[in-house]
Amino acid sequence: MNYQTILEDIQEEIKPLLGQGKVANYIPALGAIPISKFAMAIKTIDNKEYSVGDAEESFSIQSISKIFSFALALKELRAELWERVGKEPSGTAFNSLIQLEFEHGIPRNPFINAGALVMTDILTSTYNDPKQTLLDLVRELADNPKVNFDEVVAKSENEWGDRNRALAYFIKDFGNINNAVDEVLDLYFHQCSLSMSCLDLVRAFSCLANAGKTVGANKVIISERQTKRINSLLMTCGTYDAVGDFAYRVGLPGKSGVGGGIVAIMPGHFVISVWSPGLNESGNSLVGTKALELFTTKTKTSIF
Numbered sequence: 001m002n003y004q005t006i007l008e009d010i011q012e013e014i015k016p017l018l019g020q021g022k023v024a025n026y027i028p029a030l031g032a033i034p035i036s037k038f039a040m041a042i043k044t045i046d047n048k049e050y051s052v053g054d055a056e057e058s059f060s061i062q063s064i065s066k067i068f069s070f071a072l073a074l075k076e077l078r079a080e081l082w083e084r085v086g087k088e089p090s091g092t093a094f095n096s097l098i099q100l101e102f103e104h105g106i107p108r109n110p111f112i113n114a115g116a117l118v119m120t121d122i123l124t125s126t127y128n129d130p131k132q133t134l135l136d137l138v139r140e141l142a143d144n145p146k147v148n149f150d151e152v153v154a155k156s157e158n159e160w161g162d163r164n165r166a167l168a169y170f171i172k173d174f175g176n177i178n179n180a181v182d183e184v185l186d187l188y189f190h191q192c193s194l195s196m197s198c199l200d201l202v203r204a205f206s207c208l209a210n211a212g213k214t215v216g217a218n219k220v221i222i223s224e225r226q227t228k229r230i231n232s233l234l235m236t237c238g239t240y241d242a243v244g245d246f247a248y249r250v251g252l253p254g255k256s257g258v259g260g261g262i263v264a265i266m267p268g269h270f271v272i273s274v275w276s277p278g279l280n281e282s283g284n285s286l287v288g289t290k291a292l293e294l295f296t297t298k299t300k301t302s303i304f
């Protein structure tokens, strides 16, 4: 399969769509990103990489970071984790408060904001310096010591973070957050601010396509079983209330972020990432979703 040519064809095909959707503007640092940015990268499990566009340019990975914190929490808590978070799609927006009251502070899944806040609470309880532990993991996985938090974005997330603050206090009132809300939010805002490129992302998530082992170094990061579980949850919960549409069109487990990035996994074959900052109503990259749909259609590869 000539992935490079396929990526180049997709880059041409999506050109007329660039500019559609809306760049996230809840914080100024994100609103300033040009909507015309586009990048795609793939890493195969036989350690080949292909990319087009601004694939080495770092952007705010936002909710894609929820995979890192979930993977760490899963390693730490295992069975107990499922008393604190569910495994079902929410059918509501990523930052919705609605279900929490009916469901007594147990978020539907680890990939909506409420669930991610519970994961960051677990990491806050587990590690002395959870921000550093998370950053060390991401740097190791991406094989890039330069990956970092973007302090401007993190500060801005905090300044405009009243909805996340509300979620965290609400969950704490139900007894499902144990640490001080400010501490939990500090970790959450920093993880959202992680700045990475499309190439960093495919390297960092190569273990999800490779039964839990990094591609290249072959280091075991998570077990095969945990890998299956993370991918399953990404399939059913990774793109919020558009998860059905994403599954229908792309056919791969994936995770999006409001920075316009999406990562998708074809277990046993490759990891693919895309970046285009214009978002659809669900907060997923509009052109990014289209590019992934074109990719799985052209290559006839999907988990179905």
Ligand code: GLN
Pocket: 061, 062, 063, 064, 094, 095, 113, 157, 164, 192, 256, 257, 258, 259, 283
């Ligand atoms: N920082 C954003 C928030 O907490 C992340 C949301 C996202 O990427 N979907 O709301």
